[in-house]
Amino acid sequence: MTKIYFTEDHEWIRVEGETATIGITDYAQEQLGDLVFVDLPDVGAAFAKGDTAVVVESVKAASDVYAPADGEVTAVNDKLSAEPGLVNTAATGDGWLWKMKLSDAGQLDGLMNEAGYKEMIG
Amino acid sequence: MTATETLSRLPLHDLHENAGARFGGFAGWSMPITYPLGVMKEHLHVREKAGLFDISHMKLFAVSGADALRLIGRACPFDPAEMETSQSRLTFFLNEEAGILDDLIVTRLDENRFMIVANAGNAAGDEAHLKALAKGLDVTIEPLDRVFLALQGPEAEAALNRAGIATDGLFFMHGREPKDGWFLSRSGYTGEDGFEIALPEQDARPLAEALVADPAVEWIGLAARDSLRLEAGLCLHGQDISADTTPVAAALLWAIPKPVRETGAFVGAEALRAAIAAGAAQKRVGLKPEGRQPVRGGVALVDEAGNPAGTVTSGGFGPSTGHPVAMGYVDKGLASAGTRLFAEIRGNRVPVAIHPLPFTPHRYFRG
Numbered sequence: 001m002t003k004i005y006f007t008e009d010h011e012w013i014r015v016e017g018e019t020a021t022i023g024i025t026d027y028a029q030e031q032l033g034d035l036v037f038v039d040l041p042d043v044g045a046a047f048a049k050g051d052t053a054v055v056v057e058s059v060k061a062a063s064d065v066y067a068p069a070d071g072e073v074t075a076v077n078d079k080l081s082a083e084p085g086l087v088n089t090a091a092t093g094d095g096w097l098w099k100m101k102l103s104d105a106g107q108l109d110g111l112m113n114e115a116g117y118k119e120m121i122g
Numbered sequence: 123m124t125a126t127e128t129l130s131r132l133p134l135h136d137l138h139e140n141a142g143a144r145f146g147g148f149a150g151w152s153m154p155i156t157y158p159l160g161v162m163k164e165h166l167h168v169r170e171k172a173g174l175f176d177i178s179h180m181k182l183f184a185v186s187g188a189d190a191l192r193l194i195g196r197a198c199p200f201d202p203a204e205m206e207t208s209q210s211r212l213t214f215f216l217n218e219e220a221g222i223l224d225d226l227i228v229t230r231l232d233e234n235r236f237m238i239v240a241n242a243g244n245a246a247g248d249e250a251h252l253k254a255l256a257k258g259l260d261v262t263i264e265p266l267d268r269v270f271l272a273l274q275g276p277e278a279e280a281a282l283n284r285a286g287i288a289t290d291g292l293f294f295m296h297g298r299e300p301k302d303g304w305f306l307s308r309s310g311y312t313g314e315d316g317f318e319i320a321l322p323e324q325d326a327r328p329l330a331e332a333l334v335a336d337p338a339v340e341w342i343g344l345a346a347r348d349s350l351r352l353e354a355g356l357c358l359h360g361q362d363i364s365a366d367t368t369p370v371a372a373a374l375l376w377a378i379p380k381p382v383r384e385t386g387a388f389v390g391a392e393a394l395r396a397a398i399a400a401g402a403a404q405k406r407v408g409l410k411p412e413g414r415q416p417v418r419g420g421v422a423l424v425d426e427a428g429n430p431a432g433t434v435t436s437g438g439f440g441p442s443t444g445h446p447v448a449m450g451y452v453d454k455g456l457a458s459a460g461t462r463l464f465a466e467i468r469g470n471r472v473p474v475a476i477h478p479l480p481f482t483p484h485r486y487f488r489g
Contacts, residue, residue: 033345034162036439036446037414039468055468057416059161059439060345084414 005068005108006117012092013068013108020108023096024056024065024087027121032058035084040076041098047071049107054097056087069107071100132178133269133323137330141341148344149243151179156343164346165441168312169482172275173342174333180270181245182305182320183252186235187261194236197255198228199369199378199388205230210295210307212377214369215251216390220397221365222372224248225357229297229307237297237305239318241359255389268303269326274316274350276485277338282317285332289317294486301325308487311347313354313480315487352447353440355408355479361419362406362435362449368394371402371451404432405457409448409465410477411437416446417465417472423452424464424471431456431463440481447481448474 005013010028014021029035037057047053047067054065076098080086087095102108112120129152132138138145143154154176157164167173185193194202198213205211209230215223224244229237240248245265252263273282279289287306292298294315297307303322310316321329333339348358357363363372375383375398382388383398411417416439423432437448448465456463459478464471 033156034160037416039415057439059165059349059416059441062416062418081414 004114005111006114007066007068007111008120009066011065011068013111015102015105015108018102018105019074019099020069020071020102021096021099022053022065022068024091025117026091029088029091029095032056032061032063034059035087038080038084038087038097040078040080041073043073043076045073047073047100056084065097067100068111069102070104071102073098074101075099130179132176134176134178134326134330137327138176138341141334143341143343146344149179149241151242153179154341154343155345157341159340161343161345161349162441164340164342165349167340168275168314168342168346168350169442170275171338171340172273172277172281172316172336173312173346174330174339175272175274175342175347176269176330177272177318178268178270179242181240181242181248182266182268182270183238183240183249184235184264184266185238185252185261186264187259188234189256189259189261190234190236193252193256193259193261194228195386196388197252198226199386199391199394200382201379201386202228202230202236204379207232208296208298210297210309214374214377215248216369216388216394217365218390218393220368220370220390220393222359222363222367222369222374223251223365225359225363225374227307227309229305231297231299243360266320268305268320269323269330270318270320271326271330271333272310272316272318273333273339274310274312274314274342276315278314278316279487281333281336281338284336285329287319287329293489311354311356312350313356313482313484314350315485348436349438349441352436352438352449353442353480353482354484355449355481357406357449358436368397368402370394370397371404371406373406401454403454404451405454406435406449407452407457408477408479408481409434409437409450409463409474410481411446411448411465412473412475414446415467415472417448417467417474419450422466423450423474424466425456426462426464434465442482449479452476
């Protein structure tokens with residue numbers, strides 16, 4: 001079963017079993033503008049909830065993307081090295097950032113669902 | 123940044139809102155940062171066609187009177203008597219330590235009349251500085267209430283002509299007053315040919331509307347203005363130059379005529395002469411990062427051995443160059459083109475090479 005969560009920091013998390021795929025929302029990519037570089041972690045890196053996992057860089061500024069829960073990076077979206085603009089054109093699809101194996105999926109319980117997130121961004 | 127309500131609004135704010143601008147605070151003003159085109163396309167549009175910028179946050183001062191030459195010659199490191207009518211020049215207000223209080227464009231309008239264009243963030247300080255220097259002189263300093271537009275790019279002249287504004291005979295770094303209350307100069311801050319037009323709001327609205335109705339012209343925001351000026355190697359006051367920077371370290375001595383450097387009696391003259399004699403410990407340079415990762419202002423630079431080598435003052439991605447671009451200050455011995463240094467970003471060392479400025483060639487119209 002697939003479940004999608006959203007954070008207040010504008011990340012989306014798609015969870016299938018113990019694996020989560022994480023990206024930034026369409027709203028977030030629009031706020032950031034044209035991305036020119038995505039600083040991805042190494043596969044195998046371990047993050048605690050709230051750690052900076054990825055830095056996305058627009059023409060103008062760098063922004064942190066946080067790990068939504070504890071876990072280990074199992075894959076990163078290598079396509080973004082050559083084509084960071086994928087995050088702008090397909091934030092919730094081909095523009096995903098990284099996948100991680102969650103050590104405590106229960107940490108996601110406090111996050112928003114899609115309706116809640118839409119309400120937050122107005 | 124302060125809340126939006128406390129920021130000043132541009133007189134044409136509604137036009138930007140209607141154009142779909144995203145706003146942000148800059149120097150106390152709510153400024154259009156980007157339009158729906160996005161910073162990348164806005165930037166490239168200026169290089170290919172023409173972009174319209176609302177720079178009404180910047181301040182214009184008209185200086186006139188029998189002692190106008192004395193005041194300008196005291197406030198700025200050049201001799202205004204040597205300027206021809208309609209000629210503009212880049213200059214500075216320096217403090218007694220030869221630190222750069224502001225960088226400005228001064229245009230001679232007439233025998234005893236000058237126009238000064240100052241940066242938004244320094245406008246109040248500049249006015250106070252000028253007024254203090256004007257004490258006892260027969261001179262009037264008039265801050266002007268104008269909309270200020272910049273039209274920049276290879277099609278700027280044609281677009282301005284189509285909008286009914288004659289630009290004939292105006293070369294780069296020249297300005298004139300085509301109508302009452304107007305000031306038109308051929309200058310800008312993108313490295314492209316272009317114009318800056320100060321004019322009353324009631325004239326500015328129809329002109330701005332006519333210009334953006336032209337297929338060659340798009341509104342361009344502050345984000346692209348920053349990437350354009352950075353590629354063009356132009357300094358932003360408060361970031362690349364400040365009251366703690368002398369023109370010597372900033373590699374801006376070219377803006378100070380040699381005889382004036384040697385004998386001028388402007389504010390900061392002695393400190394400037396001392397700085398020239400001593401040489402600056404660090405120098406402003408262009409920096410080209412290897413790879414695609416931008417290197418931002420504030421990032422520290424180290425040499426091969428890991429010793430401190432300097433600091434980045436401005437950095438981002440150059441949409442026209444297709445790679446990251448930056449500028450900053452490095453130790454004098456490391457300032458020659460090609461020298462390899464490292465930027466310390468989030469625990470990594472990104473290689474950067476000293477690169478000649480500008481990153482994109484200037485295309486000013488010099489006649």
